[in-house]
Amino acid sequence: MKKTIYLCAALCAVLAMTSCKSSESAYKKAYEKAKQQELAEAELNKDTDVTIVETTEPEQVTEPVQQPVVTTPAPADRHEKVEVVGDGTLNKYSVVCGSFGLKTNAESLRDRMIDAGYKALVVFNPEIAMYRVITASFPTREEATASREELKSRYPDNKDFQGAWLLIKAE
Template sequence: MKKIIFASLALISLVSLSSCKAKQSAYRKAYEQAKQREVATQDTKPAAQYEAPAASTPAAPVTVRKERVSTYSGEDATRLKRFSVVVGSFQNPTNARSLKERMEGQGYNAVLATNDAGMLRVIVASFDTRDEAIASRDAIRSRFAPDFKDAWLLENDL
């Protein structure tokens, strides 16, 4: 009888201790997200202010972040031009590839680029002129609202 009681107490304690065990993956995910936000807010260079071309209604100044980027391993470097529309920035390559595949499924020619800080930028469109990039960014914002309302412009510091 004592053996049965001892075995059941051991089983109950084992179950109760294992159910309270912290999930390391949840902590890791939260840490990576915080790290991405921290790295994204650290700008080595101030963002340049450009004004949109005068249209029928006056527009607010367009912010273009200037940084040196190069294509990520396995990407086509010819698709990266001077001005690009960025919809995501990640430290984790798996997250960046996932968003890239999602955007390719939507018909975009997405490309992954990396900056000097090691952040992966998901670029959905790249242009030689700032005006084309602004128009593309605005179209992406309106098409995917509210998902990519924070899509931004990147000027490759060649």
């Protein structure tokens, strides 16, 4: 019984392999047909007279493109009730250079800002579960605004720091 099954399977495999083989005559017919088409196109091109017509393109006038003037308003000052994470004290006006949902990201930016010479610290807003990175904290708005502008001018290519804003500590 097993021998019969193996013999039938082998026979089916041989038939399957030989039936998929491409015949040489099929290739020859396709080649001949393509060759005839090429010859017909060549004869058609010989028989037709070709006249060359020169066309000139109209000169294009380019008008200078005026770029729209985009003014970005200064970020609004925000009043938030925050808690200092770790050591440090927070005055009424603080410069925020980053906001994060994860504490480790905020601490990483704080460390970078400390290395850059800032007295940075991290604060947490429990109402919205956000960690804010503070670069400096001052008792007056004028000092905080000057510090924010100094941060922006020190890092002109950093889009995140260009969006720095003032945090006003809510009592």
